[in-house]
Amino acid sequence: MNEASPTLRAWVYWWLERPDRNADGPRLLEIALIALISLNVGAVILETVGPVYARWQFAFDLFERVSLLVFTAEYLARLWVAPENPEVQSRRKWASSPLAIVDLLAILPAVLGMLFPLDLRILRTLRMLRLLKLTRYSPALGMLLAVFEEEAGAFLAGFFILVLMLIFASSGAWLAEHEAQPEAFGSIPAAMWWAVATLTTVGYGDVTPVTVAGKIFGAIITIVGIGMAALPAGIIASGLNDQLHRRRASLEAQFRLALEDGAICAKEQAAIEALRKELGLSRRAATHIHEQVRTETLARQGVCPACGRSLPVFESME
Template identity: 40%
Template sequence: MKEKIKSIVEINDNKPSRYFAFFIQALILVSIITFSVETIPNLKPQTKTILYIIEIFSVSVFTLEYLLRIYVADSKPKFVFSFFGIIDFLAILPFYLSFGIDLRSLRALRFLRLFRILKLVRYNRAMNHFTRAIKSAKEEILLFVFITLILIYFAAVGIYYFENEAQPEHFTSIFDSLWWAIITLTTVGYGDVYPITVGGKVFTFLILMIGLGIVAIPTGIISSALTKSIDKKETE
């Protein structure tokens, strides 16, 4: 019985498994749609009741799926603390916590239901390639993140010393300057905080040039790893 359930629950090349995967994917999409509909103001009581019934049904199925995956897992702790295990758990957690939490916190709690959309990753081959690419390039990505954090801090310190006296209301401290550093290095530039001194403008130009390179680096790392992942899959 356990092996039969495993062949259905896990992704396999048989009809029951494909039907199960399609059903779960469809239910995830329905759940996401109902989550969006709930935000519409002045919904009729009948509509709210229908949405709640759909939510109960969805959570029941997702809970059963989660328990079955634990049941058929070769290593139960490994599955529970795996990426997909955590996603499956977070997908159902808000519903059960909503029974014992203050209503004022319920709005923030519902946000966790968005984790259901990540359940689709399990059934998407392209996303599986992407996941493998991220894993293979994790050391390069971690190095990039570390260097980026250093550059953000360096940019915050630099702009603070250039602009603090001219704009003390915007660049009160290095911590306040971090916001400018982030939006400048990422080349977003919202325009809410900008330099007015000559030194600050020159420094901003240099940071923008560095920011252009920062945006390109992770794209190159991930695209290279993704290409290797696809080539490796095709040769298997």
């Protein structure tokens, strides 16, 4: 039994984590899980329609129980096979990873609903967190999640600055407007609604300064808010650009390794294609990288990329 357990665990890991990107079985399982996640999101949306939920309540509840069972089994299975991953090698490390937290959030609302009396509307809304499970299967969403993970420090710094600006803006608005508009700016917490709408450049217009000092202060906060709103977008754009460059560099390195002997065999081509799909790069981008690497490799070998003939060697004249 002790000898069979590691084999069984490796087999389950192969099915769930799909290290072999060309394997049909794990790919079909991945498609089935994506379909189940999508159906869950659709079911949550339809449950908010009163007549539809009243007519099909039994079907919706049964589908939710089956989905909860599948997602719980998936989470426990991934936790069990975590040591098989050479990059993780620890269940504790896997459980604290972003994807594992997303998997836990997908089942936690339903479990809490069984243990505690929660509002059904809140429970339905929390079940929409299952949509985040698609980050495991979508390279684009996975790239965005990686950006949030790597740029966490920058986001925290930006959030801290935003909080400081929020307190400063609401304090200034209260000071300028509390006498003229005691209902809207009667206290600093009450003025925070205006400060949030102004700093985020939303500007609902339901609360506006009426005094001269308040209008001048509001104009300054609005200008500052434009820069504050652009700060997170700049961090995300920079992080996505960095992630894309890294992924292209990974595929480029794979091409260079395959072209060391001058040609790409079928096994190397399959490995490159699997890596391309994992990184979420298009075939056009992969072809461009291949041509670039091939041209550089042939140039180093003294071969013309166009005709395949040896390039003439020019000796320096003394």
